Amino acid sequence: MPPNESLSTEDLIVARPDGLYCPPGDFYIDPWQPVDRAVITHAHSDHARWGHTHYLAAQPGAGVLLSRLPDIELQTAAYGERLDINGVTVSLHPAGHVLGSAQVRVEYHGRVWVASGDYKLDPDPTCAPFEPVRCHTFITESTFGLPIYRWEPPQTVFDSIDSWWRHNAAEGRASVLFCYSFGKAQHLLAGIDAAIGPIFCHGALDPINRAYIAAGVELPPVRLANEVAAKDKAAFKQALIVAPPSAQGSPWLKRFGDYSDAFASGWMRLRGARRRRGVDRGFVLSDHADWPGLHTAIRETGAERVIVTHGQVEPMVRWLREQGLEAGAFTTQYGDDALEEAAGAAEAVAPVTSDLP
Amino acid sequence: MKRFAALYTALDATTSTHDKLEALTTYFAAAAPEDAAWASYFLAGGKPRQSVPTRILREIACERAGLPAWLFEESYQAVGDLAETIAHILPPAQRISELGLTQWIEQRVLSLRGVEADELRTRLLGYWDELDWGGRFLLTKLIGGGFRVGVARQLVVRALAEVAGVDHKRIAQRMVGWTDSQQKPDAARYLRLIAPETVSTANGEVANGANAAEQGVLNDAASDSDLGLPYPFFLAHPLQAEPQTLGDTHHWQIEWKWDGIRAQLVKRAGRVWLWSRGEDLITARFPEVTALGDALPDGFVLDGEILAWEPDALAPLPFARLQPRIARKTLTKKILADSPATFLAYDLLEANGNDLRMTPLAERRAQLEALAVSLDGTLARDLLRVSPRVEAPDWATLARLREESRARGVEGLMLKERQSMYGVGRTKASGTWWKWKIDPYAVDAVLVYAQRGHGRRASLYTDFTFAVWDEADGVRTLVPFAKAYSGLTDEEMRQVDAIVRKTTIEKFGPVRSVTPTLVFEIGFEGIQASPRHKSGIAVRFPRMLRWRTDKRIEEADSLAMLKGFIDNRPA
Numbered sequence: 001m002p003p004n005e006s007l008s009t010e011d012l013i014v015a016r017p018d019g020l021y022c023p024p025g026d027f028y029i030d031p032w033q034p035v036d037r038a039v040i041t042h043a044h045s046d047h048a049r050w051g052h053t054h055y056l057a058a059q060p061g062a063g064v065l066l067s068r069l070p071d072i073e074l075q076t077a078a079y080g081e082r083l084d085i086n087g088v089t090v091s092l093h094p095a096g097h098v099l100g101s102a103q104v105r106v107e108y109h110g111r112v113w114v115a116s117g118d119y120k121l122d123p124d125p126t127c128a129p130f131e132p133v134r135c136h137t138f139i140t141e142s143t144f145g146l147p148i149y150r151w152e153p154p155q156t157v158f159d160s161i162d163s164w165w166r167h168n169a170a171e172g173r174a175s176v177l178f179c180y181s182f183g184k185a186q187h188l189l190a191g192i193d194a195a196i197g198p199i200f201c202h203g204a205l206d207p208i209n210r211a212y213i214a215a216g217v218e219l220p221p222v223r224l225a226n227e228v229a230a231k232d233k234a235a236f237k238q239a240l241i242v243a244p245p246s247a248q249g250s251p252w253l254k255r256f257g258d259y260s261d262a263f264a265s266g267w268m269r270l271r272g273a274r275r276r277r278g279v280d281r282g283f284v285l286s287d288h289a290d291w292p293g294l295h296t297a298i299r300e301t302g303a304e305r306v307i308v309t310h311g312q313v314e315p316m317v318r319w320l321r322e323q324g325l326e327a328g329a330f331t332t333q334y335g336d337d338a339l340e341e342a343a344g345a346a347e348a349v350a351p352v353t354s355d356l357p
Numbered sequence: 358m359k360r361f362a363a364l365y366t367a368l369d370a371t372t373s374t375h376d377k378l379e380a381l382t383t384y385f386a387a388a389a390p391e392d393a394a395w396a397s398y399f400l401a402g403g404k405p406r407q408s409v410p411t412r413i414l415r416e417i418a419c420e421r422a423g424l425p426a427w428l429f430e431e432s433y434q435a436v437g438d439l440a441e442t443i444a445h446i447l448p449p450a451q452r453i454s455e456l457g458l459t460q461w462i463e464q465r466v467l468s469l470r471g472v473e474a475d476e477l478r479t480r481l482l483g484y485w486d487e488l489d490w491g492g493r494f495l496l497t498k499l500i501g502g503g504f505r506v507g508v509a510r511q512l513v514v515r516a517l518a519e520v521a522g523v524d525h526k527r528i529a530q531r532m533v534g535w536t537d538s539q540q541k542p543d544a545a546r547y548l549r550l551i552a553p554e555t556v557s558t559a560n561g562e563v564a565n566g567a568n569a570a571e572q573g574v575l576n577d578a579a580s581d582s583d584l585g586l587p588y589p590f591f592l593a594h595p596l597q598a599e600p601q602t603l604g605d606t607h608h609w610q611i612e613w614k615w616d617g618i619r620a621q622l623v624k625r626a627g628r629v630w631l632w633s634r635g636e637d638l639i640t641a642r643f644p645e646v647t648a649l650g651d652a653l654p655d656g657f658v659l660d661g662e663i664l665a666w667e668p669d670a671l672a673p674l675p676f677a678r679l680q681p682r683i684a685r686k687t688l689t690k691k692i693l694a695d696s697p698a699t700f701l702a703y704d705l706l707e708a709n710g711n712d713l714r715m716t717p718l719a720e721r722r723a724q725l726e727a728l729a730v731s732l733d734g735t736l737a738r739d740l741l742r743v744s745p746r747v748e749a750p751d752w753a754t755l756a757r758l759r760e761e762s763r764a765r766g767v768e769g770l771m772l773k774e775r776q777s778m779y780g781v782g783r784t785k786a787s788g789t790w791w792k793w794k795i796d797p798y799a800v801d802a803v804l805v806y807a808q809r810g811h812g813r814r815a816s817l818y819t820d821f822t823f824a825v826w827d828e829a830d831g832v833r834t835l836v837p838f839a840k841a842y843s844g845l846t847d848e849e850m851r852q853v854d855a856i857v858r859k860t861t862i863e864k865f866g867p868v869r870s871v872t873p874t875l876v877f878e879i880g881f882e883g884i885q886a887s888p889r890h891k892s893g894i895a896v897r898f899p900r901m902l903r904w905r906t907d908k909r910i911e912e913a914d915s916l917a918m919l920k921g922f923i924d925n926r927p928a
Contacts, residue, residue: 147424148432148445153845260373269445271369272437276847280373315431320426 002017012088012113013139014327015330020115020139020309024108028052029115032333039090042101043068044182046334056083058092058264060128064182064212077316079128091165095119096130097287098183099212111131114301115139118334120286121293122154125190126183128219131242132300137307139330140298143288144266145312151266151290158191161283164262165240174236174259178279181205181244183287186212186219187243188264194220197238201225204244225255233257248279266290298325310334358454358461358492360384361396366491368508381516392458394547399499400506400513403536405462407471407502409477411439414501417481422446434867437815440497454487456738466499511782521551529589529781534636542625560664585630585638587621587658588706588714589781593771593790600752600793603772609716610775611747611755612703613767614792617664618683622646622700624653625710644693645740646700652737657728660779661702661744669699671918672766675883691744702742703771707781714779718788721779722746762795768882769794797880798896798922800825801905801915803835804875807857808868810842818851818857818869823879823899825892827916836916838892839879844901853904876908877901884922894919 013022019031019038027037034051043057043065050069057065059076068072077083079102083090084312092102097118104115114135121130123245151157161177168175179185189199189209199222201209206224213219222242228235236256245263247253266286267273274282288311290298298306298320305326308316313329320327367380385393419429424446436442454461465484469477485493498504512596514532518525531550540546603609619634629650631640640647643663653659665678678696685692705725706713713721725743732738747770749755755770762769770793777788802823810819820842824835845853853875860872883897893916 001829146432146435147422147428148436148442150445260376270436270815271441272811272813274370275372275813276817278372278847280371280376312431315428319428 010111012108012137013115014110014180015332020332022085022106023089025085025090025106027056027085027088027090029104030117030332030334031237036324037085039092039104040065041095041104041115042098044098044118045285047117056090058094058100058102060215061098061102064099064208067207067211068182070209079131079309093133093228094128096121096124097129099127099186099217103131105135111136112134113137113139113302116141118143118288119297120289121296122151124154124187124287126186126219127210130297132297134302136303137305137308138298138303140294140316141288141310141334142294142308142313142316143311143335144286144290145294145316147291149266149269149290150292151269151284151286154191154266154285156186157264157283158188158193161188161191161262161264162193162196164260164281164283165192165196168260169238172237172258174239174241174256175241176241176247176253176256176259176261177264177283178243178248178261179264179285180287182208184264185209185242185244186217186287187218187287188285189222190217192220192240197240198223198235200228200236200241202241202243202247204246205242206268211301227254228255230255233274248277358456358458358488358495359460360388361392361399362488362492362495364396365495365506368506374512378512378516378519381513382519385516385520389457389459390544390547394542394544394550395458395462397513397517397532397547397550398536398542399504400508400531401510401536403542404502404504404506405466405499406470407479408500411501413474413477414439414443414481414497418443418446418485419480421485422448423481426766430867434809435816437809437811440494440501443485443497444494447485447493450488450493451486451490454484454492461496462499466496469500518550519785521553523551523554523693525780526589527554527718530586532552533586534632534638534833534912535591537638570745584624584625585628585629586710587632588634588660588779590619590621590634590660591780591790592774592783593792594785594792595771595785596793600755600772603752604789606749606751606755608775610722610773611749612744612771612773613651613747613762613765614769614771614794615662615664615673615701615744616766616768617662617673617701618679620646620661620663620700621706622650622653622659622661623707624650624895625655627655629653639683642688643698643700644688645698649700649737649740650736652732652740654709656707657705658707659700659702659725660704660706661700663698665696666699672764675766677885699742700740701742703816704779710844715787717776717778718773719775759793759795766791796897797882797886797902799878799880799902800919801876801908801912802879803873803910803913804841804853804857804871804877805835805837806868806870814842814850817850817854819845819854821853821877821901823877825914825916825919827892829916834871836892838890838894838916838919839881839896839899841877841879841899841901844880845904849904873910876905876910876913878903878905886923892916892919894923 013020018033018035019028021028025041028035029147030041030047031038032049037054038052038058040055042060048065049067055074057074057076059078062074062076070079077092079092079094089204091105093105095101095117097120101117103117106113112135116139118141119130123129127234165175173214179188185205186209199220201222201224203224203226207239209219209222225241241256246357261279262281262283263277263279264283264285266284266288268282269284308329309332317327317329364380364384368377371377388396415429419426432446433439433442484496488496514529515525518528527724620634623630629640630638631643631646631648633639646663665674681692682696682698702725705721708724729741729743732741747758759770772791772793774788780787802825804821805824806822807818808820810817822837822840824837826833827836856875857869857871861869861872862872863870879899880902881896881899885895886893887895
């Protein structure tokens with residue numbers, strides 16, 4: 001097995017040093033170097049980067065994408081809409097990861113490839129649900145591609161967040177919840193019980209919240225924490241404050257007086273990662289598919305060939321091969337959103353190695 | 358079991374002391390005494406013996422989850438904890454058991470040992486299938502060894518004190534020896550643990566209640582069967598400030614810091630008990646020390662250090678020489694001769710049946726010395742050795758004396774406030790003891806192998822093998838000499854983890870060899886020649902002192918320098 005998938009002339013998508021590339025269509029998917037034409041699966045910074053000449057993305061994600069990369073030349077497509085790029089039929093299908101996230105379906109001469117970007121199967125009121133797309137070759141992420149990762153139903157997680165918040169509020173302590181600011185934060189805001197108390201957020205979340213609301217996603221009323229006078233600690237006693245991980249340990253938190261803190265992420269599944277975080281509580285809520293989810297998704301595509309891009313690449317490839325599939329890996333530079341999410345907590349951080357057995 | 362598993366999960370899920378205490382008191386207030394007995398045993402650090410080998414646990418878990426062994430191993434490497442890995446991979450439970458903790462422990466866990474393979478498999482699969490995530494994690498910890506709880510013993514004491522309405526110092530004393538594996542926890546013992554205090558006043562009346570403790574000598578209702586209990590050990594803090602900040606040296610009682618086994622020798626009602634700091638009863642392991650106890654009058658408790666020490670030698674033997682005394686099942690004549698033990702007393706906690714802990718140290722020391730004098734001419738006098746005071750006019754002189762520590766076979770100096778009471782654990786409220794240890798040996802070494810860690814370091818490459826330069830044959834090669842994983846900040850851990858992943862040369866199972874690029878200052882406490890190691894040396898307690906980002910690998914130290922530490926050591 002060479003380091004990268006061997007470059008067969010048949011392949012509709014190949015890994016190039018600057019990104020995943022579709023030779024007959026002459027376009028890239030989530031490239032990490034500036035290119036002429038980029039199809040973007042979603043607006044997380046490791047997938048949507050500066051510097052391309054033309055961008056194509058799913059219509060519901062246009063707002064968040066432009067809030068992150070203003071002034072790009074963006075073409076949007078509705079989910080399912082078929083476009084022709086140099087004779088290749090391209091369509092975008094919901095990936096259920098964050099608002100506007102899409103799988104890219106590429107069809108050429110009767111062969112169909114799908115690149116998943118990041119995805120999850122669990123319900124999320126802030127984005128369209130994952131749609132299984134039949135294909136010959138499926139390019140999948142594997143952020144949580146080990147059998148230790150199994151998620152509880154999101155509602156169970158929201159219930160435990162609510163009870164933590166309610167308990168703190170009863171004791172007059174603020175509840176500070178750290179989470180990735182794009183996607184996870186809105187997923188949380190939409191899922192918690194807003195009747196427990198006032199909700200505040202860190203300034204980093206504000207433009208993204210606005211983009212979500214502008215796209216028609218229902219979020220509870222959220223105020224900026226900075227709008228409250230710094231001395232007015234009482235204002236936060238019953239409050240939930242949603243903040244990005246980078247706020248942890250910063251002086252910004254002083255305004256909340258006595259508070260309990262928590263971190264919401266799939267990485268919190270592991271006790272070690274939770275302890276390293278050094279927060280009072282860890283809630284296991286992910287925008288990525290868990291182990292059973294990855295396999296459900298792969299199975300439902302009907303693909304006989306699977307290519308793994310990032311996360312737990314080696315174990316996933318070996319496992320799929322043992323299940324009788326043709327499996328391989330692409331070296332990519334994806335996984336940085338997981339980096340921010342996990343702050344270096346796990347495998348997704350690693351540059352993906354492809355020295356497969 | 359469900360409730361204890363929920364408590365265990367709650368204690369594990371939070372880092373907040375406040376929340377932990379709340380979870381503990383809620384549990385104890387509602388638990389049946391027999392369950393509370395086992396719960397407090399485990400929470401206070403009691404460990405069940407491993408009843409199923411981990412290899413078998415892995416096999417049965419893999420089979421249940423339908424996973425190949427390699428994928429289990431990958432998972433384990435990411436999780437860094439076997440029981441947790443198993444709890445994660447098992448499919449959801451069929452039903453949830455309502456059986457109590459005591460039944461789970463006594464009828465199920467304790468009877469698993471030595472069960473034949475097929476039955477073990479059936480039983481384990483059955484047990485796992487009636488527990489939720491927390492229950493499976495707990496059960497697997499209990500049967501697989503390696504059980505521990507993320508809660509300080511003091512916190513368990515406080516929770517029990519709150520539930521019992523008894524002063525926490527009293528509960529702490531009753532809890533000494535609570536986890537002694539000789540005695541099974543049961544409802545009766547638990548009820549004695551939380552029993553109200555009774556106090557006999559000067560005129561012999563017995564009063565009940567919390568305030569009664571202040572009125573006279575404690576005569577504990579729970580103590581009849583707990584006659585041999587020691588006092589909770591008072592512990593020292595490492596000195597981090599300059600000693601000059603401690604004021605006049607005359608306010609301090611200064612002793613050598615001995616490198617032995619901290620122990621209390623209890624003599625009451627004609628009987629002798631010897632307790633280690635880990636609160637194990639070790640009376641039978643040290644007949645020399647017991648002989649001292651036999652010769653002491655009744656109602657005396659000494660605090661001190663057990664050391665390996667040849668008769669008439671000037672300095673004690675290294676700590677390692679004591680190990681056979683603890684490790685071996687039976688004490689043969691040879692072991693007794695090879696590792697002769699002696700007890701060096703440095704504190705007197707009880708005299709003539711009176712608890713002296715609230716008496717200032719200077720007074721306790723005077724009484725200890727007076728005791729020694731009063732025993733003149735008896736066998737006890739020959740056996741009672743008192744840790745000498747180190748006298749010096751100023752800190753500068755003491756600093757120089759401290760430099761002699763290695764030659765004297767000690768770890769540095771102890772600085773004990775002369776006015777200090779004998780507190781509980783690491784309290785500072787009643788006066789402080791400082792340990793002013795000598796700096797460890799230190800060398801600059803190169804990181805050559807890395808492995809993922811456990812616990813809070815799980816899935817990060819944080820367990821390292823370090824090498825120094827061997828210049829023996831005129832060629833400089835890196836020779837591994839020590840493994841270390843502690844000493845880095847979380848941020849440094851993340852950075853090193855990323856570098857390890859980028860510079861990996863080869864993988865051998867869970868171990869990665871890396872291109873040598875990183876230099877660390879490695880500290881260790883002792884060094885010995887060791888033909889079993891490729892480097893020819895073995896070091897004690899190695900850890901990372903600093904990441905030397907300022908050094909290139911060529912500047913790391915040599916094996917010859919390390920060996921020099923051995924040669925320069927006094928015999």
